[in-house]
Amino acid sequence: MTVLTNILVFLHVLGAAAIVGGWFATFKKPTVLPIQLWGAIAQLVTGLALVGILGATHEPVNYAKITVKLLIAIAVLVPAIIGYRKARANQSVPTGLAHAVGGMALVNIAVATIWS
Numbered sequence: 001m002t003v004l005t006n007i008l009v010f011l012h013v014l015g016a017a018a019i020v021g022g023w024f025a026t027f028k029k030p031t032v033l034p035i036q037l038w039g040a041i042a043q044l045v046t047g048l049a050l051v052g053i054l055g056a057t058h059e060p061v062n063y064a065k066i067t068v069k070l071l072i073a074i075a076v077l078v079p080a081i082i083g084y085r086k087a088r089a090n091q092s093v094p095t096g097l098a099h100a101v102g103g104m105a106l107v108n109i110a111v112a113t114i115w116s
Helices: 002-025 034-056 063-088 095-114
Strands: none
Touching: 002 034, 002 095, 034 063, 034 095, 063 095
16 A cells, blocks of 8 residues: 555656646746646546545544645646636636646645645
8 A cells, every 4th residue: 555655646746746847837928738737637636546545544634634735726627627728729828827727736735745
């Protein structure tokens, strides 16, 4: 189970890096890249899997923190989907929408690392 958990944590961190890295790469001309959408999906799926493993192994879970992180992950995924669809249709992606994807991902990283 430890190997699976480590792989999921790796993929979770990789998803965060994809979102924030894509945000930094397009900061001057904001848009939503496909890698950001995939990163947001990876964050949500691996995060839920990690919580499921914790629950299944009867490890203590900080449900308040997990709830906050889940809500933020949804607040990253929804604008990522909307922004990606606009970018794919060659429409302009609103600046606020593009920055919401990266900024909220950064907030989620802060919650994960600062909230003990």
